Amino acid sequence: xxxxxxxxxxxxxxxxxxxxxxxxxxxxxxxxxxxxxxxxxxxxxxxxxxxxxxxxxxxxxxxxxxxxxxxxxxxxxxxxxxxxxxxxxxxxxxxxxxxxxxxxxxxxxxxxxxxxxxxxxxxxxxxxxxxxxxxxxxxxxxxxxxxxxxxxxxxxxxxxxxxxxxxxxxxxxxxxxxxxxxxxxxxxxxxxxxxxxxxxxxxxxxxxxxxxxxxxxxxxxxxxxxxxxxxxxxxxxxxxxxxxxxxxxxxxxxxxxxxxxxxxxxxxxxxxxxxxxxxxxxxxxxxxxxx
Numbered sequence: 238x239x240x241x242x243x244x245x246x247x248x249x250x251x252x253x254x255x256x257x258x259x260x261x262x263x264x265x266x267x268x269x270x271x272x273x274x275x276x277x278x279x280x281x282x283x284x285x286x287x288x289x290x291x292x293x294x295x296x297x298x299x300x301x302x303x304x305x306x307x308x309x310x311x312x313x314x315x316x317x318x319x320x321x322x323x324x325x326x327x328x329x330x331x332x333x334x335x336x337x338x339x340x341x342x343x344x345x346x347x348x349x350x351x352x353x354x355x356x357x358x359x360x361x362x363x364x365x366x367x368x369x370x371x372x373x374x375x376x377x378x379x380x381x382x383x384x385x386x387x388x389x390x391x392x393x394x395x396x397x398x399x400x401x402x403x404x405x406x407x408x409x410x411x412x413x414x415x416x417x418x419x420x421x422x423x424x425x426x427x428x429x430x431x432x433x434x435x436x437x438x439x440x441x442x443x444x445x446x447x448x449x450x451x452x453x454x455x456x457x458x459x460x461x462x463x464x465x466x467x468x469x470x471x472x473x474x475x476x477x478x479x480x481x482x483x484x485x486x487x488x489x490x491x492x493x494x495x496x497x498x499x500x501x502x503x504x505x506x507x508x509x510x511x512x513x514x515x516x517x518x519x520x521x522x523x524x525x526x527x528x
Contacts, residue, residue, distance in 0.1 A: 238500070238528040241457050242518070243448040243508035249441030251344025252277050252512045255321040256286070258342045263290040268314035269307065273332055274373070276320050276342065277512040278468040281490060285514070301328070305335060312336040321512075322373040323347045325380025346411050346439040347374055353435055355381040357406040362433070365389055365398070365425065367418050368410025372469055375410050395424040405432040411439040412470035412511075414477075415446060441511050442470055448508055449477040457506030459484040459499065463517055464510030471510030491520045500528050 248256075255276050262270045263286075270291045275283055283293060294303045294317075307315060316338040319329070323343040333339045343351075354364050364386040368375040379386050389395055398405075407425055409418045415438055422434045452460055460478045462485060464471030471487075478485035484502075488494060499505060505525065509518050 238502065238525060239456075239504045240522055240525050241452050241455055241504060241506045242522060243445070243452060243506065245441070245444035245448050246463075246507065246509040247511075247513055247515050247518055249344075249439070249511035251321050251346055251439075251441070255318075255342035255344070256282070258340055259286055259291045259318055260289060262316045262318070262340070267316050267338075268311050269337075270316055270318070271303075271305070271337070272318045272320060272342075273303065273324065273328070274320050276318065278465045278471075279510075279512040279514065280465060281517060282512065282514045303332075303335070305337075309336065316340055318342050320373065321347070323351060323377035324373075325377050327380060328377070343377075344411070344439075346437070346441075347377070350408050350411065350437045351378050351381045353408055353437070354378055354386075354406070355383070357433065358383040358386070360404070362404040362406040363387070363402050365405055365407040365432075366410065367407065367413055367421055369469065372410060374412070374469075378408070378410070389421060392421065392424050395421055395428065398425075398428070402429060403431070405429050407432060407434045408437045409435075410469070411437060412442050412473060413438055414473055415443055442473070445470065445474060445508065445511065446477055449474060449506075450481060452506030452508065453481045453483055455506075456504045457483065458502040458504050459486065460506040460508060461486045461488060461494070461499075461521060462508055462510070463488055463521055464513045465489060468510045468512055471513070474508055474510060488521070490517065491524045494521065494524055496524075496528065499525065 319341045321344045364382045370388040
């Protein structure tokens with residue numbers, strides 16, 4: 238079997254930065270290193286960080302309170318880290334109020350989207366975000382909108398936007414399909430010719446999406462996608478493989494490889510989401526090598 242490994246598979250700079258921040262505090266010997274929810278959307282990497290002393294705090298209650306039973310002295314020696322997906326301004330202030338050192342690990346690309354929304358919202362623009370309304374990145378971005386805001390995913394959503402909007406600013410969740418954004422942006426500007434459109438899909442997402450057809454063009458008869466089943470950018474890669482009409486094997490770990498099925502193919506492509514650690518990609522390739 239010939240194995241084709243995508244050029245851009247694995248960590249993007251935002252994920253790499255978040256992990257580096259968390260590890261730095263763990264290695265400094267902080268009493269406790271907490272993250273506000275999962276730092277990134279990859280269970281295996283979160284388990285790896287947990288072994289290094291980075292602990293994920295889960296929210297409870299309607300307001301998403303964190304239960305941290307520490308003495309005042311312990312809090313002073315601990316740190317709370319914002320996840321790579323970012324948070325709302327209100328969440329940021331809440332985390333800062335916990336009495337621990339506060340560190341922001343928001344992906345710079347996501348922070349830039351939030352900044353754009355904040356700027357144009359203050360100017361009176363209605364904000365339209367292409368994305369998943371339940372995704373933490375979108376929730377965080379919308380928190381920066383001072384006025385009206387909408388989340389869209391389909392052409393019907395564009396058609397349902399209220400008429401008469403004089404100023405509209407459109408951005409995208411950083412991990413969406415590029416072609417779908419362009420399609421919705423065209424529909425938006427048809428309805429609202431003066432709308433401002435900013436393609437904020439990040440470079441890492443574009444590179445990884447572009448690598449999928451490149452693998453098939455290079456001869457891949459099937460493609461393995463490695464990454465969390467709750468990872469937005471990984472799920473998009475799976476969808477792109479299916480669009481290429483070749484078999485797709487979505488796995489989180491090498492143990493999930495169906496070697497019997499894969500052995501039927503002479504050439505197999507391997508790619509991974511932006512939050513998938515390199516050691517998992519290496520292990521998958523090593524497992525396939527004997528075939």
